[in-house]
Amino acid sequence: MLQAVVSGLILGSIYAIIAQGYYITYITTRTMNFGQGDFLMLGALLGLTSYGAMATSGMPTVLSILAALLIVAAVMSLLGWGLERVAIRPLQHAHSIGWILSTVAVSIMIRNIAMLIWGRNVIPFPSPFGSEVVRIGDVGITRHELFIAVCAIVIMACLFFFLNKSLLGKALAAVAFNADAASLMGINPRRMAVLAFALSCALAGIGGILVGPITNTAFFMGATLGLKAFAAAIIGGLENPLGILLGGLLLGVIEQVFSLYNSAYKDASAFVLILIVLIFMPQGLLGKKVKEKF
Amino acid sequence: MLSARNLSVRYGMAQALRGVDLHVEKREIVALIGRNGAGKTTLLKAITGLVKSQGDIRYNGQSIGNLPPDAIMKLGISHVPQGRQIFGDQTVEDNLILGAYTKIKAQPKQVKAWLEREYERFPRLKERRHQQAGTLSGGEQQMLALSRALMSNPDFLVLDEPSMGLSPLYVKLILDTIKQLREEGKTILLVEQLAIAALSIADRGYVLSSGQVEFSGPAHDLLHDEKVVQTYLGA
Numbered sequence: 163m164l165q166a167v168v169s170g171l172i173l174g175s176i177y178a179i180i181a182q183g184y185y186i187t188y189i190t191t192r193t194m195n196f197g198q199g200d201f202l203m204l205g206a207l208l209g210l211t212s213y214g215a216m217a218t219s220g221m222p223t224v225l226s227i228l229a230a231l232l233i234v235a236a237v238m239s240l241l242g243w244g245l246e247r248v249a250i251r252p253l254q255h256a257h258s259i260g261w262i263l264s265t266v267a268v269s270i271m272i273r274n275i276a277m278l279i280w281g282r283n284v285i286p287f288p289s290p291f292g293s294e295v296v297r298i299g300d301v302g303i304t305r306h307e308l309f310i311a312v313c314a315i316v317i318m319a320c321l322f323f324f325l326n327k328s329l330l331g332k333a334l335a336a337v338a339f340n341a342d343a344a345s346l347m348g349i350n351p352r353r354m355a356v357l358a359f360a361l362s363c364a365l366a367g368i369g370g371i372l373v374g375p376i377t378n379t380a381f382f383m384g385a386t387l388g389l390k391a392f393a394a395a396i397i398g399g400l401e402n403p404l405g406i407l408l409g410g411l412l413l414g415v416i417e418q419v420f421s422l423y424n425s426a427y428k429d430a431s432a433f434v435l436i437l438i439v440l441i442f443m444p445q446g447l448l449g450k451k452v453k454e455k456f
Numbered sequence: 457m458l459s460a461r462n463l464s465v466r467y468g469m470a471q472a473l474r475g476v477d478l479h480v481e482k483r484e485i486v487a488l489i490g491r492n493g494a495g496k497t498t499l500l501k502a503i504t505g506l507v508k509s510q511g512d513i514r515y516n517g518q519s520i521g522n523l524p525p526d527a528i529m530k531l532g533i534s535h536v537p538q539g540r541q542i543f544g545d546q547t548v549e550d551n552l553i554l555g556a557y558t559k560i561k562a563q564p565k566q567v568k569a570w571l572e573r574e575y576e577r578f579p580r581l582k583e584r585r586h587q588q589a590g591t592l593s594g595g596e597q598q599m600l601a602l603s604r605a606l607m608s609n610p611d612f613l614v615l616d617e618p619s620m621g622l623s624p625l626y627v628k629l630i631l632d633t634i635k636q637l638r639e640e641g642k643t644i645l646l647v648e649q650l651a652i653a654a655l656s657i658a659d660r661g662y663v664l665s666s667g668q669v670e671f672s673g674p675a676h677d678l679l680h681d682e683k684v685v686q687t688y689l690g691a
Contacts, residue, residue, distance in 0.1 A: 329553070329560060336543045336554050342506055343541035345525040346534070348558035348608065 165301050172307045174414020175314035178215045178370040178407045180391035181398070182321055183362035185406055189338035190351075190358040190392070193250055194262045199364050201238060203381060205367025206374040207280050209398020213371075220310055227290045227371075228311070238347040242363030245434050269384070277381040287374035310372045317368065318407060325403065331454045350412065365434040386429070393432055397439045399446025408447055450454020457482045458533075458612060458644055463511035465498050465667075472498040472510070472665045480612075485634065485644045487601055487654040487675060489688060490664035495537055496647040499664070500614050503645070504528055504535040507615070515612070527565070530558055534610035538617050538647075540601040544590025548581055551589050555607030567607070574603035577633065595626035602633065611620055615638065615646045651689050655679050663688055 180202060184194045193202065209230045217225035249268050264395035296303050325331040336344040337354045345351055362405060369391075370379075377383060398409025413432055421430035423438035439447065459479040465472045473495045488496050502509035505525035508581060513521040518527050529535070543551050552561065554575060556567040562643060575582035576598040581592045584592060598618055605613060615634070619627045628648065634644060635657050650652030655661050658675040670683050678684050 274558050329557070332546060332554055333557060335546060339543045339545055340541055342525075343537060343543070344554075346504065346529060346537060346541075347554050347604070348529040349554070350526045350527045383505070454520070 163419070163422070164299075166422050167172070167415050168301050168303060169307065170418030172310050172414070173413055173418065174312065174394070174411035175407075176369050176373045176410075177375075177387075177391045177394040177413055178410025179314060179372070180366055180387065180409055181395040181406045182403060183365040183369075184392060184395045185367075185400060185403055186325075186334075187355075187358045187362045188400055190334055191214030191250065191254065193254060193356045193426045194265070194267045195242075195269075195362060195366075196262055196392075197245075197272065197384075198362070198391060198431060199353055199384030199386070200272045201241065201363050201366040201384070202278075202373070202387055203379070203384035204241075204276055205234045205238055205370030206287065206383065207276055207285070207370075207381075208237060208367070209371035210285065210379055211280075211376060213290065223290050231371060232370060234289055235364040236361040238367030242360035243356050245363065246359040249357065250355070251352070258281065265429075269388075271383055273384065280379075280381060282381065284378050284380040287379045288293070288448075289375035292400075299318040302349075306375050313368070313372055322403065330357070353434035357404035358409055380440075390432060393436050397446055401447045402448040405446055406446030412447075433455070457484075457513050458645070459505065459512075460499075461512045463499070463513065465483055465507055465509045467507075467547075472667055476664075476667070476669055478669070479663060480547060480643060480645050483530065483638060483641060484660065485638055485645055485646060485658045487651075487661040488645065488647045488664060489649075489651040489654060489661060491688070493666075494664040495667040497616055498667075500645070500647055502615050504533060504614055504632060506537075515645060516532050519597035525564075528558065529608070532608075532611040533614060534605040534608055535611070535614040536601050536616060536618060538620065540597045540681035542589045542592075542597050542600050542604065544588065547586050548589050548592070548600055549585040551604050552581075552607050559608055563573065566609070567656055568581075570607055570609055574579060574606060577606075594621050594686075595623065595629075598622060598626065598630060601632070606637075611641075611643060613615070613642050613644045617647055617649060619648060619650050626689045633675075643664075648650075652678055652679070655689075 181197060183198055188194050210234045213226055213230035216229055217223065245268055250261050253264055275325035291305035291309055294305055294357035294413065296305060334354055335347045336347065337349060337351045341351045373387065394413045395406050397413060398405030413435065417428050417432050418433055421428040457480055463473055471530060476499060488499065490496055498507060501507040502512060505523055505528045511520065515531055515533065517543060541552065543572065552571055560567045574594040580596055581599055589652050599624060602618065618630045631653060634646065638644060646654055646658065655675040655678055660673065661675045661678045662669055663671040671678060671681065
């Protein structure tokens with residue numbers, strides 16, 4: 163049981179990282195990348211390939227995984243920039259929901275391109291840290307899971323610092339609150355939108371590298387993960403990064419606990435959880451309810 | 457300093473401005489008055505790039521008609537929008553810092569001095585610097601909006617109904633501040649519902665009516681023009 167909770171927390175922290183990507187683009191542009199899952203898949207495959215290339219050329223493990231993380235983050239940011247220019251900006255009128263379709267379309271293209279490049283088969287993604295298990299009391303944690311936990315904490319800390327303390331984060335929040343007023347401060351809302359999408363896709367890519375060794379990698383891996391991360395964002399409250407973290411962790415734990423009894427319950431439990439949360443707390447667990455006075 | 461010629465704005469089928477001519481000279485306070493829906497706010501938004509307009513707008517000789525708001529702001533025009541539009545979910549100090557967004561990287565020391573200057577102008581803001589801006593009273597929010605606009609140290613200020621919804625005491629404070637800003641060398645274009653109050657601190661005025669300039673001239677003359685008084689200033 164405790165084992166299931168711990169692996170659930172690890173899995174959930176990955177959901178949370180991916181889901182923060184939804185949050186960042188949603189608050190700045192009121193749009194989201196519905197292909198987040200496929201960007202994650204691309205991150206995983208790209209990470210696997212670049213890590214493999216560097217590891218075989220004799221670079222030390224830690225160095226090559228850090229380099230792989232950096233490469234993936236950079237490439238994904240670039241893709242995020244492209245996504246905003248191609249699929250969001252031209253379609254983002256006041257009441258247009260065309261961006262839903264266009265981001266899904268981009269994700270289908272990415273999925274098929276990935277299939278052409280990496281093939282149809284599931285590619286094993288051996289953890290760079292080996293499959294050794296660390297025992298803490300009754301609970302066994304692989305070294306890769308420890309790595310995920312450390313990464314998740316570091317990424318969340320960076321993200322919270324960036325959003326709440328840095329000037330750019332404040333500008334992002336200003337655009338989210340009132341884009342017109344922000345532009346009167348000399349903040350370019352379009353540039354902020356690009357930044358948000360670049361960041362969001364980079365998070366998906368990093369999530370992909372982290373999750374790869376747990377689920378193994380293939381061109382179709384993205385759909386479910388993207389959906390789960392979206393569920394985490396909805397459960398926690400789309401406009402609250404802390405809520406999203408909580409939503410991700412909760413989702414991960416519930417999934418793992420239910421799969422103790424029957425692995426078929428795993429996915430079902432996740433979506434039952436969404437239904438329950440949405441019925442009783444339509445804003446999500448930590449969603450905003452009241453706005454300021456005027 | 458700023459001139460608009462033959463300025464027109466359409467919102468879909470509705471024509472909000474029809475061929476407006478307007479100019480503002482350095483260190484002037486120019487008041488824009490008129491009924492609701494006359495096009496006052498639209499005119500300000502056209503100048504600072506928030507709405508698309510036809511015609512020619514020049515600032516210090518440079519054409520700014522097709523620039524986006526963030527580019528116009530960088531030329532030194534600061535717009536305090538109607539309804540204050542502060543960032544309610546951030547602190548008072550963060551709002552002020554965002555006002556200096558374009559300057560803070562290049563001149564961090566200057567920005568710090570400007571922040572102190574604004575805290576001196578409105579000590580109430582200093583008291584509440586760590587409070588969420590959305591929890592301020594209406595008058596305090598107006599101070600914040602004004603100070604936020606001044607944080608980039610602009611030459612030209614565009615003020616859209618700074619007195620809206622304020623108690624008489626705050627209205628006086630804001631109007632006194634506007635006069636004082638002219639002493640500091642700022643140029644001000646002011647839209648006001650309180651027409652008499654606005655004209656009494658202004659150098660010149662324009663009266664807008666259904667998107668056109670109906671009267672214009674020295675503020676003192678407008679205040680004593682029988683027609684203007686009857687239609688726009690009366691009781």
